[in-house]
Amino acid sequence: MSSAAPRTTGQDPLWSVDEHLEDILATVRPLDPIELQLLDAQGCVLVDDVTVPVSLPPFDNSSMDGYAVRVADVAGVSEEFPAVLEVVGDVAAGQSDLLHVGPGQAARIMTGAPLPPGAETVVPVEWTDGGLGEGPVRGMTARSLAPEGAAGQVCVYRPAEARAHVRAEGSDVKAGERALEAGTVLGPPQIALLAAIGRGSVRVRPRPRVVVLSTGSELVQPGEELGSGQIYDSNSFALTAAARDAGALAYRVGAVADDAETLRSTVEDQLIRADLLVTTGGVSVGAYDVVKEALSHVGDADEAGSGIEFRKLAMQPGKPQGFGSIGPDHTPLLALPGNPVSSYVSFELFARPAIRTLMGLQDVHRPRTTATLAADRALSSPKGRRQFLRGAYDDGVVSPVGGAGSHLVAALAHADALIVVPEDVESVEPGAEVEVVLLG
Amino acid sequence: MSSAAPRTTGQDPLWSVDEHLEDILATVRPLDPIELQLLDAQGCVLVDDVTVPVSLPPFDNSSMDGYAVRVADVAGVSEEFPAVLEVVGDVAAGQSDLLHVGPGQAARIMTGAPLPPGAETVVPVEWTDGGLGEGPVRGMTARSLAPEGAAGQVCVYRPAEARAHVRAEGSDVKAGERALEAGTVLGPPQIALLAAIGRGSVRVRPRPRVVVLSTGSELVQPGEELGSGQIYDSNSFALTAAARDAGALAYRVGAVADDAETLRSTVEDQLIRADLLVTTGGVSVGAYDVVKEALSHVGDADEAGSGIEFRKLAMQPGKPQGFGSIGPDHTPLLALPGNPVSSYVSFELFARPAIRTLMGLQDVHRPRTTATLAADRALSSPKGRRQFLRGAYDDGVVSPVGGAGSHLVAALAHADALIVVPEDVESVEPGAEVEVVLLG
Known part of the structure; x- marks a missing residue:
């Protein structure tokens, strides 16, 4: 051994x-690695590279609450000369049966909802009258209170370029790309990504x-x-x-x-x-x-x-x-x-x-740094031994806490660092540079 | 509100x-605080000051495996002219019925065992023949294998001053002293101290x-x-x-x-x-x-x-x-x-x-620092909004990771910092100093 x-x-x-x-x-x-449910894998190390199975987002979708329209129908419009479009219905997030938006038409669309066929761009609701006929609005009324918002007419006061306020399919990550590398430690953002690409469980070292x-x-x-x-x-x-x-x-x-x-x-x-x-x-x-x-x-x-x-x-x-x-x-x-x-x-x-x-971590040691020793008198250390004294570290300066006695647990509870005195050093003067292990 | x-x-x-x-x-x-078992309180904040009920150590005890003797009996001894003392028995850690060490006598004593009455100092076993009569030894033989070590004679080859290798009662903390202050976060060393002073449970914020x-x-x-x-x-x-x-x-x-x-x-x-x-x-x-x-x-x-x-x-x-x-x-x-x-x-x-x-923590925020922006081109930020961009921070330099889109979860998984662009700043040039939130 x-x-x-x-x-x-x-x-x-x-x-x-x-x-x-x-x-x-x-x-x-x-x-040995095991397959763990996503939240049980928090803090663990990923064993395999993870590849994206389906592009993220999986479909073009709206980044705003507004109206999905054709570009030509809103070209050159203004508050004075708005476009008046026929509202053909709502497209909510998660909706699978989509409307078709034809010329002169608009679909009321929610953030995250798929861009419906025929529509080329999205105008935010704040650029419209929200179907109320009384100038620009700040938002939509809840559908449960005003179901009529999904029909009737809407005035659009500002033009929009093609694919404005549209998040393109695959604009986050594309199918086949590597989402995470083997060896990654799974913190909250990595768990977010794994969930987002549909991974309910993952192979990690326990x-x-x-x-x-x-x-x-x-x-x-x-x-x-x-x-x-x-x-x-x-x-x-x-x-x-x-x-x-x-x-x-x-x-x-x-x-x-x-x-x-x-x-x-x-x-x-x-x-x-x-x-x-x-x-x-x-x-x-x-x-x-x-x-x-x-x-x-x-x-x-x-x-x-x-x-x-x-x-x-x-x-x-x-x-x-x-x-x-x-x-x-x-x-x-x-x-x-x-x-x-x-x-x-x-x-x-x-x-x-x-x-x-x-655990399979690459970085197994506590961080170390050098610090200036702040002390009333020199530290003494036995020849031929590496000594680890308890210290309090702050911004490049370390002060010893308590004595060298190995029974001094009270001092330990007030330390946040170990001062390292090498084997060949028997005395360290105040002001000297010393190696310090940061206990975190 | x-x-x-x-x-x-x-x-x-x-x-x-x-x-x-x-x-x-x-x-x-x-x-509201609750009383928790010590290990359940790990990471929690102490609600009250904790006072030491009994001094630590609670009694004078040996810091070495060796022999408890009287100072006069080992004064001036050497390998050539050792003291030969009568071994009156063992004092093990945790032993309550103690031997009395008289003139010309020695008690074999273990680390942590109470200094027996009559004894004034401890000589480490390496300074003796361990009772074997064959010069200095490296240690004791296990009692189960050699019960005779608790009796017979021992040769002591080096003198010891009064109270050498003795940890004095209260030399760590004294009864009545404050062990820990209210507001302390309980990590392993603080849990060590609480256990050492006999606290099986503690009042913390859950x-x-x-x-x-x-x-x-x-x-x-x-x-x-x-x-x-x-x-x-x-x-x-x-x-x-x-x-x-x-x-x-x-x-x-x-x-x-x-x-x-x-x-x-x-x-x-x-x-x-x-x-x-x-x-x-x-x-x-x-x-x-x-x-x-x-x-x-x-x-x-x-x-x-x-x-x-x-x-x-x-x-x-x-x-x-x-x-x-x-x-x-x-x-x-x-x-x-x-x-x-x-x-x-x-x-x-x-x-x-x-x-x-x-949780009752004083320090509720992520650490922040300033860093130099490393980027191919200027960062743009909407006027009147404080922008938080994902970044990778390393040693005073931060680089943006991915774009500003709020759906970009892949970039988030590769960031470890947020770059803060203040409300009144619309563009940040590469090389500029920026505020950074370190995500830990």
């Missing part, structure tokens, strides 16, 4: 952040189902009473929310006690609904770090490609990490550390790109 | 875009329920057969997706035929599940524009504050617009025009800010 031999220090081998991410993205594959479970015998569900030595489970909530935010359908399993057998059976139970599993805690060097112990034996051990590898990364926070695949379907699993800030930062760096790769 | 008298032209009075938006935002009020219905006898459901004079309904799909994108729970009712009685009863049926109703089509000057006709009589006509007002705006696309409130609860309703581009642009300008106001 490893892309390269890790750097070694005096003690443990250390992998770089980039090596770990590369291994994850080399393993995770976009999900949203990945992500199961989040935290581990730790000290964890209590928020809202319950806190006992001695206990803390509230926040990771399973934070990462479920973050997985949704990344585009996944996320399931929070909640906290599992530090018992290898319980953890193993919980993970096996969850495989059925998981395209990706994310655990927190139990990946370090302690005697009760059961995630390591449990996950080397999940699923069929004889299956090639299965197994979780635990590593130390040259990173702070987030040094201990696990990644691999488990079970008969080789479901990918990320075992993140348990400190709240470590797990959140690890999720942003590794789980979010994995989720977005499963 | 009007904030100001509209500008009048030779024909109809025209309201400005800003006047119409102002009237909408003056009418729409944030929804996501508004938005009912979208399109009108038009010409409309056919995508996926069905298109008859003569018919087109596919795209507006109800596009605006349902756009309402979700704005943060709403959206319900697509689909296309209603141009019959006032059907429309009226459909709208009345939907009131029960709507915080906002959005219709498309039927708002212009045609004889079949039934939205106008129907919606002046919805709900209790005697109720003050109810009623829909139909206007013409100095805007292209999107001239005809309706807005007001209907039914016993004065549910706000936006009646948007029916052309696909008109309805989408109107939604962006009027419905999206209304939805975000219902």
